[in-house]
Amino acid sequence: MRASARAILLAVALSGCASVAPMDVVLRQPAPPALLRFGVDTFAFPNESRSKNPDKPDLYANYCFVMARAVTQFQRFARFDPAGPRLVATEYAARVAEVVARPPWDDPLPADDRVVIPGYASLNELSRDQEAAVKEGLGGRFWTLVHWSNWRVVFPVPHWEQERVARETLAELGAGRPVQLLVTNFPTWELNHTVVAYSYAVARGGNIEFTVYDPNDPQEPGQVTFDRGEQRFVASRLYDTNVGPIRAFRMYYSALL
Numbered sequence: 001m002r003a004s005a006r007a008i009l010l011a012v013a014l015s016g017c018a019s020v021a022p023m024d025v026v027l028r029q030p031a032p033p034a035l036l037r038f039g040v041d042t043f044a045f046p047n048e049s050r051s052k053n054p055d056k057p058d059l060y061a062n063y064c065f066v067m068a069r070a071v072t073q074f075q076r077f078a079r080f081d082p083a084g085p086r087l088v089a090t091e092y093a094a095r096v097a098e099v100v101a102r103p104p105w106d107d108p109l110p111a112d113d114r115v116v117i118p119g120y121a122s123l124n125e126l127s128r129d130q131e132a133a134v135k136e137g138l139g140g141r142f143w144t145l146v147h148w149s150n151w152r153v154v155f156p157v158p159h160w161e162q163e164r165v166a167r168e169t170l171a172e173l174g175a176g177r178p179v180q181l182l183v184t185n186f187p188t189w190e191l192n193h194t195v196v197a198y199s200y201a202v203a204r205g206g207n208i209e210f211t212v213y214d215p216n217d218p219q220e221p222g223q224v225t226f227d228r229g230e231q232r233f234v235a236s237r238l239y240d241t242n243v244g245p246i247r248a249f250r251m252y253y254s255a256l257l
Helices: 003-013 023-027 064-077 089-100 123-129 131-138 148-154 159-174
Strands: 078-081 115-118 179-184 192-202 208-213 222-227 232-237 244-251
Touching (some): 023 159, 064 078, 064 089, 064 179, 064 192, 089 131, 148 244, 159 244
Antiparallel strands (some): 179 244
16 A cells, blocks of 8 residues: 555544543543443343354354444434333344444434334343344344454554543543444454443543443453553453453444544
């Protein structure tokens, strides 16, 4: 790739909120409440690991981008009505498809305009009882795997850019919006994955601990830490991932990124 093309790609990849406040300013504000209820607003089934399930038929693998994105789409565009009458599986699949057809960066819909999911109180309950229908409604994974922004993982990024990702994530959480993050330790192939940050806490040493929904683990939240001294992210608790430095990029917050 020519140097000019690389520069353009990197500039677009690093583009973000130009007006985000300095981190010290953001952290003076009280941390907002968690924006997702783990085990309620998250899927009951996992994105499965190929290496851990080599002989399993119908493996639901490489759907982490689909599942993480769908969690934010359900938060913005769906409404659960537990008192409503239950539907047949094909109708649930159709309603899930309607929810995930909306761009995840769109503003949340008013309650009356949301896709109604009758008979269930939450995404977790729906996906536990109607797993096959939910998976059908979520659709395929191909376009998420080849999305152009995934190629950001092959480029080195400066420490100041990672700090900006952390600041933008804090700002989005403060505004009430969960943040989908592409996380990677490329060129190691152990982690090329996505999670959803939905709350944070400041550790005693000043590092920022982001609590995340990891599609690979429906049992407990994960954690990604931003080390302020090193200006880098650390996979401090992700499913089947070694603790260590990673890079993080925001995902699905605009038509380009």
